[in-house]
Amino acid sequence: MLEIRNLHVSIEDKKILNGLNLTVHDGEVAAIMGPNGSGKSTLSYVIAGKEDYEILDGEILLDGENVLEMEPDARAAAGIFLAFQYPLEIPGVATMTFLKAAMQAQRKARGEVELSTAEFMKRVRDGANQLGIPQDMLKRGLNVGFSGGEKKRMEILQMALLEPKFCILDETDSGLDIDALKVVSEGVNRLRGKDRSFLVITHYQRLLNYIVPDTVHVMAHGQVVKSGGKELALELEANGYADYKTLAA
Amino acid sequence: MPAVKETVDQVKAIDVDQYKYGFETEVEVDKAPKGLNEDIVRLISAKKNEPAWMLEWRLDAFRRWLTMREPTWARVDYPEIDFQDIHYYAAPKKNAAPKTIDDVDPAILDTYKKLGIPLREQEILAGVQQSKVAVDAVFDSVSVATTFKEELKKAGVIFCSISEAMREHPELVQKYIGTVVPVTDNYYATLNSAVFTDGSFVYVPKGVRCPMELSTYFRINEKNTGQFERTLIIVEEGGYVSYLEGCTAPQRDENQLHAAVVELIALDDAEIKDSTVQNWYPGDKDGKGGIYNFVTKRGDCRGKNSKISWTQVETGSAITWKYPSCILRGEGSRGEFYSIAVSNGRQQVDSGTKMIHLGKNTTSRIISKGISAGHSQNTYRGLVSAHRRATGARNFTNCDSLLIGNKCGAHTVPYIESKNGSAIFEHEATTSKISEEQLFYCMQRGLSEEEATALIVNGFVKDVLQQLPMEFAVEAQKLISISLEGSVG
Numbered sequence: 001m002l003e004i005r006n007l008h009v010s011i012e013d014k015k016i017l018n019g020l021n022l023t024v025h026d027g028e029v030a031a032i033m034g035p036n037g038s039g040k041s042t043l044s045y046v047i048a049g050k051e052d053y054e055i056l057d058g059e060i061l062l063d064g065e066n067v068l069e070m071e072p073d074a075r076a077a078a079g080i081f082l083a084f085q086y087p088l089e090i091p092g093v094a095t096m097t098f099l100k101a102a103m104q105a106q107r108k109a110r111g112e113v114e115l116s117t118a119e120f121m122k123r124v125r126d127g128a129n130q131l132g133i134p135q136d137m138l139k140r141g142l143n144v145g146f147s148g149g150e151k152k153r154m155e156i157l158q159m160a161l162l163e164p165k166f167c168i169l170d171e172t173d174s175g176l177d178i179d180a181l182k183v184v185s186e187g188v189n190r191l192r193g194k195d196r197s198f199l200v201i202t203h204y205q206r207l208l209n210y211i212v213p214d215t216v217h218v219m220a221h222g223q224v225v226k227s228g229g230k231e232l233a234l235e236l237e238a239n240g241y242a243d244y245k246t247l248a249a
Numbered sequence: 250m251p252a253v254k255e256t257v258d259q260v261k262a263i264d265v266d267q268y269k270y271g272f273e274t275e276v277e278v279d280k281a282p283k284g285l286n287e288d289i290v291r292l293i294s295a296k297k298n299e300p301a302w303m304l305e306w307r308l309d310a311f312r313r314w315l316t317m318r319e320p321t322w323a324r325v326d327y328p329e330i331d332f333q334d335i336h337y338y339a340a341p342k343k344n345a346a347p348k349t350i351d352d353v354d355p356a357i358l359d360t361y362k363k364l365g366i367p368l369r370e371q372e373i374l375a376g377v378q379q380s381k382v383a384v385d386a387v388f389d390s391v392s393v394a395t396t397f398k399e400e401l402k403k404a405g406v407i408f409c410s411i412s413e414a415m416r417e418h419p420e421l422v423q424k425y426i427g428t429v430v431p432v433t434d435n436y437y438a439t440l441n442s443a444v445f446t447d448g449s450f451v452y453v454p455k456g457v458r459c460p461m462e463l464s465t466y467f468r469i470n471e472k473n474t475g476q477f478e479r480t481l482i483i484v485e486e487g488g489y490v491s492y493l494e495g496c497t498a499p500q501r502d503e504n505q506l507h508a509a510v511v512e513l514i515a516l517d518d519a520e521i522k523d524s525t526v527q528n529w530y531p532g533d534k535d536g537k538g539g540i541y542n543f544v545t546k547r548g549d550c551r552g553k554n555s556k557i558s559w560t561q562v563e564t565g566s567a568i569t570w571k572y573p574s575c576i577l578r579g580e581g582s583r584g585e586f587y588s589i590a591v592s593n594g595r596q597q598v599d600s601g602t603k604m605i606h607l608g609k610n611t612t613s614r615i616i617s618k619g620i621s622a623g624h625s626q627n628t629y630r631g632l633v634s635a636h637r638r639a640t641g642a643r644n645f646t647n648c649d650s651l652l653i654g655n656k657c658g659a660h661t662v663p664y665i666e667s668k669n670g671s672a673i674f675e676h677e678a679t680t681s682k683i684s685e686e687q688l689f690y691c692m693q694r695g696l697s698e699e700e701a702t703a704l705i706v707n708g709f710v711k712d713v714l715q716q717l718p719m720e721f722a723v724e725a726q727k728l729i730s731i732s733l734e735g736s737v738g
Binding site: 048049050051052071072073075076077081082084087088090091092093097098101102103105106109141158162 | 684685686687689690691692693694695696697698700704705707708709710711712
């Protein structure tokens with residue numbers, strides 16, 4: 001599904017990723033863990049195509065196609081979805097309006113026919129119900145005045161509606177209480193399937209009790225320094241990141 | 250939002266030139282020689298067959314104007330205007346006195362058709378518009394046609410050009426003209442009083458709700474002419490009218506002057522809703538050409554519990570100098586001002602409102618949204634004042650500015666004066682930039698950069714667009730996106 005080869009990235013002359021290699025297979029849920037400043041969020045932004053980052057070397061292949069030359073909207077249409085750590089507010093744009101604009105834009109980019117309004121409404125209603133999002137929230141400006149938990153649920157709703165093949169969850173657990181964490185995790189688990197892969201970025205092991213990964217990768221100093229199964233997360237929880245901080249240095 | 254998609258498609262369809270109303274119509278014109286003097290004022294009055302008192306009124310204005318100076322306090326910058334280098338009267342020849350629509354020069358009918366304003370009633374009815382809108386079409390210095398006059402007459406509403414009103418209803422014109430914007434109000438209003446050529450006249454009698462939207466469509470066509478529009482709207486006790494004006498002009502390298510005066514009078518319990526979609530030619534990207542839009546618009550809430558509401562969408566003109574205001578004289582009267590001012594390229598906007606609270610328990614509300622892009626400068630300038638007798642006056646003001654790019658400017662200059670201790674005035678203001686983060690977020694969801702910008706801007710102006718009559722709101726939304734074409738990236 002996704003293959004990252006020898007990725008070197010800097011921002012404002014500061015080197016963040018130093019020859020990162022990572023492979024995520026079809027249907028795999030890969031967790032990325034690491035201390036603060038190890039480059040986890042940078043990795044998610046670079047995959048999604050945020051400006052400001054300078055790609056010095058390497059490539060990111062989605063099903064064999066290098067996405068680094070593509071604009072963010074083209075990457076979205078190709079199936080990359082990023083659930084933001086801090087979702088942005090868009091005042092005056094009703095959530096429903098935003099969802100429709102995004103869905104139709106992606107369908108158009110992929111050469112698919114537009115959804116009928118009835119079908120669109122049905123999908124949004126069903127998706128919102130599953131995540132416990134009240135209908136009147138869909139009429140409010142996107143993320144405006146939403147609590148942290150509501151914003152994260154909205155990200156998962158968008159993920160469900162847009163049906164991406166590669167989903168990145170950037171610190172989705174941050175700022176969530178245990179109930180919200182359960183709802184969000186269930187939302188993600190429902191979307192798991194053999195044609196959809198996930199990159200779950202988290203600082204804590206807690207999230208991985210709910211979204212159980214197939215593989216765990218430890219990041220430090222802009223590289224993947226260790227990979228293993230889900231038990232690696234528990235090991236990290238017990239011993240902390242101290243070993244890895246010195247390992248790559 | 251289907252309008253977003255439509256907007257973007259429309260933006261894409263436009264090639265290099267963003268202004269699609271820039272064409273010129275070839276018509277033979279009857280034109281006054283260039284220059285301004287008493288003879289020109291007399292000539293205009295004679296062309297209009299005006300009563301003698303009107304000529305005297307004009308001459309008085311002209312003499313006063315000679316003693317006045319151009320205002321310099323606005324945040325706009327332009328070379329000195331040579332008032333002797335302008336034609337003050339230009340009228341299509343074939344259109345000397347059209348009795349019916351069939352007498353109007355087909356070239357002119359085509360012009361309005363091209364602008365999307367059909368003037369034949371059967372075409373309007375056959376068209377896609379769901380609700381009927383009566384139109385007064387002003388071409389350079391004259392009104393060429395007014396639609397649905399007969400139907401309105403049955404309801405008791407008078408809707409015609411001000412020239413016709415001067416001949417047919419002189420008593421009404423004489424009673425009200427200049428009572429809201431006095432002859433000596435300001436330099437451009439005084440100039441307008443001397444040389445105004447046409448505009449619309451609306452009279453709604455006691456207790457009548459005008460059965461349809463009224464609108465005037467102003468078109469400047471002739472070179473080196475000024476357009477001096479004068480509009481007068483009177484609504485008697487308990488009446489209601491919604492009036493809209495639109496404006497366009499050909500694309501030219503020279504600047505042209507549009508100096509209008511609009512007066513609204515609302516008596517007891519009357520309501521007037523005045524909306525403007527201003528799209529005069531804004532000049533090219535280097536600031537060459539474009540209309541100088543120097544306009545005095547004012548409404549007088551003369552009666553108890555009367556209400557006047559201004560909604561404006563300003564996307565055109567090289568320079569806009571305009572402050573649609575309300576005099577809240579009647580007890581319990583209400584004034585509203587909703588504005589979207591978009592500037593791009595080298596456009597300069599200095600616009601806002603005045604809410605003058607004179608009566609008891611008067612209320613007002615100001616919602617202003619300024620969007621600046623390119624190298625433009627966009628200033629909100631507003632006055633809220635309470636007279637010492639205006640017990641219980643209340644105002645709420647909200648001014649938001651949105652910047653696109655980093656070479657433009659947004660400025661907010663509010664003046665607040667209260668001479669009554671019980672008056673409560675609130676003022677909120679924000680300035681924001683469309684952030685890279687917002688754009689990235691929208692693009693991550695699949696929207697292109699243009700679609701994302703259109704969506705964010707539409708969200709920003711939503712509160713004001715909602716105030717426009719439905720059929721114009723969609724148009725206005727498109728216009729805003731077109732005006733911002735090329736401002737991203």
